[in-house]
Amino acid sequence: MERGSSKHSARVDQEMKQEVLGTVQGVAGGRAEEWKMAEPSGEDQPEVTRTVEAEAANDLSRFGRYIGRSALPGDRDALRRSAEALEAPDDILADLRALPDDVVFHTVTEIWAALGRGSAERRP
Incomplete structure (x- = not known):
């Protein structure tokens, strides 16, 4: 059956x-x-996938690892102390020493932009 x-x-x-x-x-x-x-973006619409180049993204990620959350918002000295506590390498500490003294930074991307390595605008 x-x-x-x-x-x-x-x-x-x-x-x-x-x-x-x-x-x-x-x-x-x-x-x-x-x-x-999903359909592709129209002619009058922004690109769907806007990504940072892989090498730049890795550099920013590496840099951000040594900026403690408690240091933000913070000025150059607070960022440097946080990076030293997290045992940042010499190149990261040198970058932080190159920041302007009288500016308070709120995000890692603001710091990155102040170093001349990228834009501080937020990407979707």
Whole structure:
């Protein structure tokens, strides 16, 4: 005796099996239908993926590791003390010594921009 679905026809069973095939077998892109995929940006819209170049992002990330949260907002001396407590390398400490003395920085990106290495504007 062959057991089959008593609720659907063989054709509907096959269609339902095909719908979940990507999820069951792990085929790439199996979960999204073509009509669910994101459309590219229009001519009058900004690019969807705006990323910082990999090397610049790594430099900023490395720099930010040595700026403690408790130091922000802070001036040059507070940032330097925080970096020394976190055992920052000499090049990071030299960068912090090069900052202007009378400016209070609120974010790492503001510090990075003050060093002339990037923009302080926030990226989506």
